Amino acid sequence: MGLLKTLGVLTLVGGVLIAVFPPPDVLSGLSSNHDHSPLEVQAIMTGFCLSPVIGMLLDERPEIETTGGEFKFEEDGDIENEDYAQASIYAILYAMYKNTPNLVGAGTSAGVPYQFTFNTWGITPVDGPGQPPRESVYAFPDTDPQRHGKQAYASLVTQPPAMEYKKKLGDTPLEIVEIGCGTGAGANLITREVHPTAKYLALDMQQAAINTCKQNHATEDNPGLTCQLVPNGVGNGGNRAPRADSSVDFVVISETHIADIQIGDLEKEIFSEIRRILKPGGLFLWGNAIPTRVWEQADVELPALGFELVNSYNHTKGAVVARDEDYERVEACMDQLLAPYPVMQVPYFGPRCHKVGERLIANFYRHPGTALYLKMVTGYDSYMHQAWRNNK
Ligand SMILES: C[S@@+](CC[C@H](N)C(=O)[O-])C[C@H]1O[C@@H](n2cnc3c(N)ncnc32)[C@H](O)[C@@H]1O
Known part of the structure; x- marks a missing residue:
């Protein structure tokens, strides 16, 4: 299918979905008391990716001092709690995890199938002075x-x-x-x-x-x-x-x-x-x-x-150390979680939206480089x- 035709189809599908399910703002408007269907998730993602929220997150946030250091969403995924309702982000994340049940591990778990169910960054044993046994x-x-x-x-x-x-x-x-x-x-x-x-x-x-x-x-x-x-x-x-x-x-x-x-x-x-x-x-x-x-x-x-x-x-x-060990698996997981949404293929909007989705997931996962990871490295968070x- 040619690029223009694909774009046309995507916009049409997106438009119909948005008309049927007017998309709430993913950052604050989703209900935690509702389990979103795959079609609803498509509509929400399409609306979110085409909405001004993406520009607000990527372009319009000055480098401001936030708790624990100087962070910027585009670089380290920092998003302060007052910016969004956590419940709303969880509603879409849990729906995405549920709608993508066949993930495949990477790094030391390369090729191992799994479903993303642990919303936990977790720990690993390390030796040294002051470490737990x-x-x-x-x-x-x-x-x-x-x-x-x-x-x-x-x-x-x-x-x-x-x-x-x-x-x-x-x-x-x-x-x-x-x-x-x-x-x-x-x-x-x-x-x-x-x-x-x-x-x-x-x-x-x-x-x-x-x-x-x-x-x-x-x-x-x-x-x-x-x-x-x-x-x-x-x-x-x-x-x-x-x-x-x-x-x-x-x-x-x-x-x-x-x-x-x-x-x-x-x-x-x-x-x-x-x-x-x-x-x-x-x-x-x-x-x-x-x-x-x-x-x-x-x-x-x-x-x-x-x-x-x-x-x-x-x-x-x-x-x-757990986050470092888990780096490749989480990178692969973010790509796999965001892959099923055709809006990610729309020129300009798609890559920008992919970046925001990836930053949001990475931040929730305390992925290396994110504000939440850095706060553990500095000891601001324990x-x-x-x-x-x-x-x-
Ligand atoms: C980071 S997730 C972790 C989930 C799980 N503990 C894990 O490690 O996989 C945090 C969870 O806590 C839930 N949560 C936060 N505050 C809650 C509350 N007051 N009552 C019940 N659940 C809550 C959220 O809905 C979310 O599912």
């Missing part, structure tokens, strides 16, 4: 495309206080709740391989992620796992975690945008929900890369709510695994 990272083979995410989840729930707690519990199954489970990939790993007798309730505010969790992970052969939508998220507007008081052994939060700027009102709501559902002596297992000063704030706020810090590993170096005991 090597055995604190539960290692997976380097041929596994999502090994760093697996390592983050498995290590988080096998911290020494968690293993001691489990031992004391004996044959009684662990009751676990996760807040911000995404597609439930970590929950699936834990219920199948790490704590296989556990009863695990995986919660998220994204309908598409919960649908993937139900379809792929909470299947008949994995009866310990339940995935459940909490519309608009736990803690938001007083939303509760759907569990009774004092009924849970572990609450897990792994790489969820809770406390990524400060311990504010939402975080305090979430923490008091965690405290409400945890049994006396139960553990809040929290893993994330957030500003070092926010971890320091948590050291004050969580004890004030009745938690006691019983383990703390600083995995920042291992998280940086990747911690902590265990907090509920002293009731």
Whole structure:
């Protein structure tokens, strides 16, 4: 097909799709309570790529000082939280992951098929002074495309206080709740391989992620796992975690945008929900890369709510090395995720949109060169695994 004819067809298809599904602004206008169909995703991507948002992100943002350094979207993918609603970006990302189930690994995982389910940058074991013990990272083979995410989840729930707690519990199954489970990939790993007798309730505010969790992970052969939508998220507007008081052994939060700027009102709501559902002596297992000063704030706020810090590993170096090790896989993944959208082939608009899509995914993935990666290198952000005991 000649270029002009192709362009004509693309514009026509795009125009029809946009007319049928007027595209919301991907950066803020998508609903997390809706799982977008492949046709809707095409329409959204087409509208997004042809919209002025692309120019705003690429051309009109001066080099401004943002938290943790001087960053610019075009170069390092920096996009400050007030620029967009995270829920909206997640809605499109989860729909893209679901609509592209047949990805292929690269680098050490070259040729290995997988579906993008771990929305986790993850960690890897590193040796050296000040590093957590090597055995604190539960290692997976380097041929596994999502090994760093697996390592983050498995290590988080096998911290020494968690293993001691489990031992004391004996044959009684662990009751676990996760807040911000995404597609439930970590929950699936834990219920199948790490704590296989556990009863695990995986919660998220994204309908598409919960649908993937139900379809792929909470299947008949994995009866310990339940995935459940909490519309608009736990803690938001007083939303509760759907569990009774004092009924849970572990609450897990792994790489969820809770406390990524400060311990504010939402975080305090979430923490008091965690405290409400945890049994006396139960553990809040929290893993994330957030500003070092926010971890320091948590050291004050969580004890004030009745938690006691019983383990703390600083995995920042291992998280940086994980991103370096994962470079080729993530590069290939971004191309594969963006490939199914014909609008990416439209001259001028396509390449610019590809760049924005790639920068957005890269930033969410703390890919080398992005602002979020650099913040881990400088120590502005710290990747911690902590265990907090509920002293009731
Ligand atoms: C970076 S993703 C990580 C997902 C998953 N933990 C993983 O590592 O693959 C963060 C997830 O947290 C969810 N989330 C953020 N705040 C939430 C809240 N208050 N309640 C429930 N889910 C939340 C988002 O919808 C998103 O799916």
